[in-house]
Amino acid sequence: MADELSALHGERWQVEGEEVRGPGALAVRLGEPPDGDPHRLDLVFLVDRDRPETAVPDRITGVDGGGSGGSGDGVGDGSGDGDRDPVRRGVEVWASTAGAALIELVAHNGRFAGHLDPSDPDGMPGWHAVHGGVVGWGTGKRFHDVQDWLVRNPVLPALAPALGGDLGRDQLVGVQVSFGSGPDGRTAEVLVHGEVHAAASAALAALDWPRVAEGESYARTFVLLVRRAGARPPADVGLRAAGRA
DSSP states (O other), X not given: OXXXXXXXXXXXXXXXXXXXXXXXXXXXXXXXXXXXXXXXXXXXXXXXXXXXGGXXXXXXXXXXXXXXXXXXXXXXXXXXXXXXXXXXXXXXXXXXXXXXXXXHHHHOSSSSSEEEOTTOTTSOTTEEEEEEEEEEEEESTTTTHHHHHHHHSOOHHHHHHHHOSOOSSSEEXXXXXXXXXXXXXXXXXXXXXXXXXXXXXXXHHTSOOOOOSSSEEEEEEEEEEEEEXXXXXXXXXXXXXXXXX
């Protein structure tokens, strides 16, 4: 985690006790594997480690399969790299999606993630948002299909009716979206503030993303809903005027 965030951020992150700490008051706290699953970790990103109201919980899931890459470039060839640890690969995916959005919250310069204001057709109606990267992985000739679909089809507007107006808080709500298919079937999951949102997950499953018949194709992204329109920004977290980066 420290290595991935250091490489992404260009600033030093290091392990201190039970936290991975970055510059200023940034920190990530890792939890224990839930239900004894060694390929899953719950975590909490803190914009200010001394202020629990700045916490954004999320989950890391181990990534198996072949090539992977972020949106825009660097997509693997799907030939497979199964010798790599699934949890470490899961950390890489998390850093490129959730980590990027959360660092952008503090950097607010458009370098790490894109900004969407409440009226943006690709965003979440009624919310200022920071959109992290889109990462895909899988095997076979069509391993990139789901990632390509997600890049072309913003899912926030499609999920908004299922998410509803009440997300439990008016600022710093993390929305993780992951879906795809392989030999073991299909998966579609939306986490809101670290918990599975059943209605949004069902809405995601009903969208017309590619179902791969041979090989595997999966994708994940993360959006930080910074604040509901009209709400004041989180204290001491400066945000530039929202706009597409």
